[in-house]
Amino acid sequence: MKVGVPKEIKTHEYRVGLTPGAVREYVSAGHKVTVETNAGSGIGSTDDDYRKAGATIGQSAREVFASSEMIVKVKEPQPSEWVQLRENQILFTYLHLAPDPEQAKGLLKSGCTAVAYETVTDAQGGLPLLAPMSEVAGRLAIEAAGTALKRYAGGRGLLIGGVPGVQPARIVIVGGGVVGTHAARMAVGLGAEITIIDRSINRLRELDELFQGRVRTRFSTIESVEEEVFSADVVIGAVLVPGASAPKLVSRKMLSSMRKGSVIVDVAIDQGGCFETSHATTHADPTYEVDGVIHYCVANMPGAVPLTSSHALNNATLPFGLSLANKGFAAILEDPHLRAGLNVYRGRLTYKAVAESLGLPFSPIDQAAA
């Protein structure tokens, strides 16, 4: 298959869809890979590195889109990219369509077949193509909170771990999945006081076991969220209902009960965010303030550490991408986990939670493909 890798164009997005190592795997499986010039510059990989791996270098995004049967990216396509997609072309990338009706319209209009990394599943019930970036974002969330808590940044002027004789920051993590767990690991390492809230009791049991008493756990209710947010210095938003818009768990009223200079990091912002007061920000201007509370809501946090992130992402996407390249659409029909990733097929929405969040009709794949 002809596989194309355009350069990412979202603000401060330095990851790349295929690393040179991944290109080698595609080429050795018999595929032709075209990589846009400088696509790997954010991870220090030159056009020559890609040539050595067997790729052809395309001089523009237009050339890459026009010459490829499958496009492999990182971030959701931007408006200038939607219009270059076409029927029978496979798009393999993050989409986060639920909170993004404009992108949904663009993809539906293009007629392409779009597989979203974030809804591909595995046999253990996990989301294997979301997990590596959630690991990165969870870890970064504590760094972001530490920066925002500094006085010159508008924060309370609190050191996350405190020092002997002075209390550490109270960090509340709403959602104890991959992001939540990795945020907690960093926060434990720094010596913070941590509470994780989740609606899954089994998950809370696992976290209790994992952290051996170093982290408090609470079942998610309006009351528990309200109580914990009230006394928190930092709240990390890390909930997910796969494919769907994030539930708004922290209202403006709850937020206004927080101390001035407290910080929220809404990692779930790519699914619309779980704070009523969140809106997406970029690495260029990552924070804003509401009711004296600093909000960090960057929707592509892992883009800030592209070297770590591109390799972690490629490790996970490679087997699925190769299967798509080897078998085309048949790979989606054969593999239930890849099928779970299918969000858009020839002008139809094929993922139920996405269609419901957008208020648009849902077409199960067997109907859409009939």
Ligand SMILES: NC(=O)C1=CN([C@@H]2O[C@H](COP(=O)(O)OP(=O)(O)OC[C@H]3O[C@@H](n4cnc5c(N)ncnc54)[C@H](O)[C@@H]3O)[C@@H](O)[C@H]2O)C=CC1
């Ligand atoms: N901003 C960014 O750059 C990035 C954002 N993310 C986003 O972070 C979010 C979390 O991702 P993961 O940790 O991988 O998901 P996950 O599926 O591993 O964990 C989500 C957790 O939320 C819990 N949950 C769902 N509803 C809840 C509720 N009402 N109250 C409390 N807990 C609830 C679930 O039980 C689950 O344990 C997603 O929206 C993901 O897309 C991930 C990576 C990068």
Ligand SMILES: CC(=O)C(=O)O
């Ligand atoms: C998961 C996601 O949205 C990201 O890595 O940017």
Ligand SMILES: [Mg+2]
């Ligand atoms: Mg994102």
